[in-house]
Amino acid sequence: QVQLVESGGGSAQAGGSLRLSCTASGNRLELDSMGWYRLAPGNKTDLVALITTADSTNYNESVEGRFTISRDSARNMIFLQMNNLRPEDTGVYLCKARMRFNVYRGQGTQVTVSA
Secondary structure (H helix, E strand, O other), rough: OEEEEEEEEEEEEEEOOEEEEEEEEOOOOOOOOOEEEEHHHHHHEEEEEEOOOOOOOOEHHHOOOOOEEEEHHHEEEEEEEEEEOOOOHHHEEEEEEOOOOOEEEEEEEEEEEEO
């Protein structure tokens, strides 16, 4: 079982920055990848950014060049540096982790960007 706890959400004005953090905990953590997703209607999630244990990254086209995902493997943490925020970035950001054939998700953190 993997527990994920997000932090760092909040409010910002358009053009501002926020930094999200996610900490994974559990027994025998051997994570394949971790990523940030935004909650969509129907409890679905849209990829924002993903990072693998090989430090390969993948971004949603809408955040390319503005957001940067990084990780601290020693502390089982990932971060999302969000720059040049836009009102359309508003939403609940969830941390997800994949380990073997299972996917785990955190509770999410709210990000609100005002014009």
